[in-house]
Amino acid sequence: MADLLTFENFTNLVMLIFLQAVLGFDNLLYISIESQRAPVAQQRAVRFWGIIIAVALRVVLLFIVVSLIDRLSEPLFTLAWDGILTGAVNFATLIYLIGGVFIIHTAVKEIGHMLSVEHLEADVANKDGKSAASVIALIVMMNLIFSFDSILSAIAITDVFVILAIAIVASGIAMLVLADTVTVFLQKNRMFEVLGLFILLIVGVVLLGESGQAAAHAMHDPTLALHVFGHEIVPMSKSTFYFSVVVLVAVEVIQSGYSRKLAAERAARNH
Template identity: 75%
Template sequence: MTDLLTLENLGNLLMLCFLQAVLGFDNLLYISIESQRAPVAQQKAVRFWGIVLAVVLRIVLLFVMVRLIDALAEPFFVLNFPGILEGGVNFATCVFVFGGVFIIHTAVQEIAHMLTIENLGTDMSDQRGKPAWKVVTLIVITNLIFSFDSVLSALAITDVFPILAFAIILSGLAMLVLADGVTAFLEKNRMYEVLGLFILLIVGVVLLGEAGQAAAHAMHDDSLALRVFGYEIVPMSKTTFYFSVVVLVLVEVIQSGYTRKLNAERRSGRRH
């Protein structure tokens, strides 16, 4: 126990908590949006159990990753179709591809569902028709997909399992505290739910980009990077991702303010 109480481990813990907070934002956003598909009376319980189960499974995933990281790094096979599709495929590649496609499909499906709503002022019961267990399952699966990126990043900082597990538990507690507030905000400002779904769409694209370099990074061999029609699939940097998110948020805020101003001027013009 005393071996864990070192300045190095404390510094790593603080860094991991910061990392989990940054990488967990899109996860929290998804949880808040998806929980609204459950019956109103069960939404809080759905968020609670979805986060708790996801954190437990994330720790299990972390344990497996710490034990089997070398075995998972070896490519299962190497694609060799010159000029069409080339590169290595390992476990991380498969997870990132599946995760990216799953998240993109979820975001597009929810956006399409919004476009089918004829009257936003009517009863929302139709939108909240998913059984609670199904919503919890989706939250847990998506949390695991999101967590793969953060687990790999965390392992780059330290391989001390208790420190890694404690950071994940702290991030889970933070999500439990913030989830209700984020959901309440989205309920009052539903236009930001659309913004959130487009951010998730970008996250899916980011994961697909990570798939291109997964095998190459693991084996330190650039020849294993995925190439489609001769073009290397390069992951989007975290700086670019968060810059894109900030721009989207600013555009939405300015657009909302401009729309309110126009509506106020129109109402004033009709009165005169």
């Protein structure tokens, strides 16, 4: 126990909690949006149990990854279709690919759903389209996919399991505290739900980009990177991603404020 109570471990814990908070933003956004697909009376319970189960499984996933990190790094197979598709594929590559495709599919589907709804009342009536259990299952599954990136990043900081587990539990508590607030905000400001879906779309693209370098980074061999039609798949940097998010949010805020100003001016003229 005394070995854990060191300044280095404390510093690593603070860094990990901050890292989990930053990387957990898109996860919380997904939970808030997806939970609204459940029956209205069960949405809060869906968010609560979805996060609780996901955090518990994330700790289990952490233990598995820490135990098998070297085996998970090894390429499962190598693609050698010259000029079309080349590079190595490991476990992380598959996780990023599946997660990226699923998130893009979800975002595009929900954006299409919004465009097809003629009245807000019809949209609300369709909220009961998914069962609570199915929504919880989706939240848990996507939480694990999101967590894979954060777990690998966390392991780069420290390999002390207790410190890693505490950081994950702390991030889970933060999501429990903020989930209802974020969901209520999105419900009252529907334009930001559209913004959230476009951010999720970017997250899906980021995950697809991460898949291209997963095996190369794990094995420290740039020749293992995936290439499509001769072009290397390069991931979007975290700074670029968050800059894009900030720009999208700023545009939405400015546009919303300008729209309210125009509406007020029109109302003043009519009087």
